[in-house]
Amino acid sequence: MHAAFAAAVREAGATVGPLGEAEALIWADPQRAELYPELIGAAPRVRWIQLPYAGIEPFVEYLDARFVWTCGKGVYAPPVAEHALALALAGLRGIGAYARADRWSAPIGRNLLGARVVILGGGGICMSLIDLLAPFDCDVTVFRHRDAPIARARVITERSQLDAALPEADIVVIALALTERTRGIVDSAFLSRMADHAWLVNVARGGHVVTDDLVVALLEQRIGGAALDVTDPEPLPVDHRLWSIANCIITPHIANTPEMGLPLIAARVRENTARFVAGDPLVGVVDVELGY
Amino acid sequence: MHAAFAAAVREAGATVGPLGEAEALIWADPQRAELYPELIGAAPRVRWIQLPYAGIEPFVEYLDARFVWTCGKGVYAPPVAEHALALALAGLRGIGAYARADRWSAPIGRNLLGARVVILGGGGICMSLIDLLAPFDCDVTVFRHRDAPIARARVITERSQLDAALPEADIVVIALALTERTRGIVDSAFLSRMADHAWLVNVARGGHVVTDDLVVALLEQRIGGAALDVTDPEPLPVDHRLWSIANCIITPHIANTPEMGLPLIAARVRENTARFVAGDPLVGVVDVELGY
Numbered sequence: 001m002h003a004a005f006a007a008a009v010r011e012a013g014a015t016v017g018p019l020g021e022a023e024a025l026i027w028a029d030p031q032r033a034e035l036y037p038e039l040i041g042a043a044p045r046v047r048w049i050q051l052p053y054a055g056i057e058p059f060v061e062y063l064d065a066r067f068v069w070t071c072g073k074g075v076y077a078p079p080v081a082e083h084a085l086a087l088a089l090a091g092l093r094g095i096g097a098y099a100r101a102d103r104w105s106a107p108i109g110r111n112l113l114g115a116r117v118v119i120l121g122g123g124g125i126c127m128s129l130i131d132l133l134a135p136f137d138c139d140v141t142v143f144r145h146r147d148a149p150i151a152r153a154r155v156i157t158e159r160s161q162l163d164a165a166l167p168e169a170d171i172v173v174i175a176l177a178l179t180e181r182t183r184g185i186v187d188s189a190f191l192s193r194m195a196d197h198a199w200l201v202n203v204a205r206g207g208h209v210v211t212d213d214l215v216v217a218l219l220e221q222r223i224g225g226a227a228l229d230v231t232d233p234e235p236l237p238v239d240h241r242l243w244s245i246a247n248c249i250i251t252p253h254i255a256n257t258p259e260m261g262l263p264l265i266a267a268r269v270r271e272n273t274a275r276f277v278a279g280d281p282l283v284g285v286v287d288v289e290l291g292y
Numbered sequence: 293m294h295a296a297f298a299a300a301v302r303e304a305g306a307t308v309g310p311l312g313e314a315e316a317l318i319w320a321d322p323q324r325a326e327l328y329p330e331l332i333g334a335a336p337r338v339r340w341i342q343l344p345y346a347g348i349e350p351f352v353e354y355l356d357a358r359f360v361w362t363c364g365k366g367v368y369a370p371p372v373a374e375h376a377l378a379l380a381l382a383g384l385r386g387i388g389a390y391a392r393a394d395r396w397s398a399p400i401g402r403n404l405l406g407a408r409v410v411i412l413g414g415g416g417i418c419m420s421l422i423d424l425l426a427p428f429d430c431d432v433t434v435f436r437h438r439d440a441p442i443a444r445a446r447v448i449t450e451r452s453q454l455d456a457a458l459p460e461a462d463i464v465v466i467a468l469a470l471t472e473r474t475r476g477i478v479d480s481a482f483l484s485r486m487a488d489h490a491w492l493v494n495v496a497r498g499g500h501v502v503t504d505d506l507v508v509a510l511l512e513q514r515i516g517g518a519a520l521d522v523t524d525p526e527p528l529p530v531d532h533r534l535w536s537i538a539n540c541i542i543t544p545h546i547a548n549t550p551e552m553g554l555p556l557i558a559a560r561v562r563e564n565t566a567r568f569v570a571g572d573p574l575v576g577v578v579d580v581e582l583g584y
Contacts, residue, residue: 079405082403082404085381086382086385086387089377090378090382092378093378093546095379096387096391098541098542098544100391102530104528105544107545108546109375112374131427134427135423243395244394249387249390250390251386251387251390252396257399257401
C-alpha cells in the first residue's frame with residue numbers, strides 16, 4: 001500500500017517528502033492509527049489528511065476541523081456491492097446449505113427477481129447495489145440519514161418507516177457507516193420485524209449487528225438466514241456459535257479483497273493529490289461532525 | 293401441474309376433454325413419457341402437443357413432423373439465468389469454500405465486474421443472463437449454432453472460435469440444449485483450454501459435461517472450480533467423488549424450482565392455448581429436425 005500510494009502521489013505531480021515539510025499526510029497503514037498524535041505533531045504544514053479504507057473508525061477520535069480529511073468513501077463500493085449481491089443470491093438460493101451438503105437434497109430457494117429489498121445506508125455501496133439490482137426488477141427501499149432522493153428506490157429517513165418496511169422485505173442489506181447512531185441497529189427488535197423467509201446481508205461493519213440477538217433469531221428460525229461479510233467480534237473466534245448455524249453464511253471481510261481494493265484506493269489517492277495540487281475540491285471528504 | 297394446466301386451458305377459453313376428441317395434447321407429467329405411443333394412438337384429432345419443461349429429452353424419440361410440438365423453451369429462462377449468476381458469483385467469490393469453513397480464513401475472491409464470460413448456447417437462458425450481467429460490464433462471448441447476432445455479446449459459431457475464446461474466459465456458462473451435438477462437449481480437451489482460475493457453471497444438463505474429466509480437472513486444480521446445478525449421473529450418488537471436492541458447488545437441479553416454475557409454465561400453456569384457439573402461431577415451438 002505504501003509503494004502504491006507513493007507512486008500515485010508522484011503520478012499526480014507531487015513529491016513524497018519528509019513530514020516536517022509535508023502539506024498533506026497520506027496514511028498507508030490502517031493498522032497504526034495510534035501513531036497519529038505523534039505524527040501530526042511533527043507535521044506543522046499539513047492541511048489535508050487522506051485515510052485508507054472507507055470506514056475510518058480507528059481515526060474518529062482524532063478528527064479535527066483544522067484539517068480536510070478524506071477517506072476511501074465510495075472507492076470500494078462496486079466490489080462490495082457485488083459481494084452483497086453474491087451473498088443475497090447465495091442466501092435466497094440456498095447455496096450455503098447446498099455447499100455444505102454431501103448428498104442430493106430437496107429443492108429450496110427463492111428468486112431475487114422481483115424481490116423486495118431494504119438497504120440501510122445511502123452511500124456508495126447502496127448506489128452500486130441499486131445499479132446491479134436494476135435488471136432484477138426489485139422493489140428497493142433505502143433507509144438513510146439524509147432525505148435526498150435516489151433513482152430507482154424509495155427513500156425513508158424515519159425509524160418508524162423502517163419498522164414498517166422491514167416485514168415486507170425479502171432481503172435486508174446493511175451498508176451503513178458505523179457510528180454511535182448505527183451501532184447495534186440490528187438487534188432482537190429489528191430482527192423480529194423481518195419476515196421468516198428474509199435474509200440479512202451485512203457488508204458494512206460487524207458492530208451494526210448485535211451478534212447474540214442474531215444467533216437467537218437464526219436458531220429459532222425467525223428469519224430466513226444471515227450472510228455476513230463482517231462480524232462482531234471480528235475475526236469471529238473459532239468456537240463461535242455462528243460457524244455451526246446452517247442458515248448462516250460467513251465470509252471473512254473479503255467483499256473488497258486487498259487485491260481488488262489496492263488499485264481502487266491508489267486511484268483515489270492519485271485523484272485527490274492531483275486535485276490538491278490544482279487547488280480543486282477533494283473527493284471522499286469526511287464530515288467531521290458526523291464522523292464518516 | 294395437472295390442476296394448474298387444466299386451469300390455464302380453461303382460462304384461455306378451451307375445455308379439457310376426452311382424448312378421443314382432443315385437438316391438442318398438453319403433457320402434465322414429465323415422468324411418464326413412455327405413455328406417449330399409447331396415448332397418441334388413442335387421440336386421432338390431435339394437431340398440437342405441448343410438453344412441460346424446456347428440455348424435452350424424454351420425448352425426442354417421439355418427435356413427429358405431423359404435429360406441432362411446443363415446450364417450455366424460454367419460460368424458465370429468468371430464474372435459471374438468476375441461478376447461473378448466483379453460481380458464478382458464489383464461485384468467483386469463494387462462497388462455497390467459505391460456507392464450508394469453520395473458522396476465519398484468508399482472503400480469496402475475484403470480481404465478476406469486468407470479467408470475461410463465455411456462454412455456450414444462445415437461447416432464453418443466455419438472453420436472460422446477458423440482461424442480468426449488463427451492470428457488471430462484462431465482456432460476453434456466446435457460442436451458438438445459428439449465426440444470429442445478440443445484443444451486448446460477441447457471437448461465435450465455430451468450434452475453433454470457441455477453442456480460442458475459452459482460455460480468455462473467467463466464467464464459462466453451459467446453457468445449451470442437450471443433443472447428440474452437445475453431449476459431452478465439456479471434456480478434458482475443453483477443460484484443459486480453460487484458465488486455471490476460471491469457473492465452469494452448468495445450468496443446462498448434466499450430460500454436457502464428462503463428469504470423470506471434470507473430477508480430474510478439479511482435483512488437479514486445472515480450473516478454478518465448477519458450480520453445477522445439473523450432474524451426470526443425476527441425482528449424483530451419495531458416494532460420488534464430486535461431493536468432497538473443495539472447489540465444486542453442487543445444487544440439486546433447482547435453478548428453477550417447482551415453486552418458481554409452475555406459474556411460469558402454466559402461463560405458457562395459457563398463452564399457447566389462447567393462440568391455438570385463435571389460430572395464431574404458437575410460442576416455444578420445437579424444431580423436430582434439431583430436436584429442441
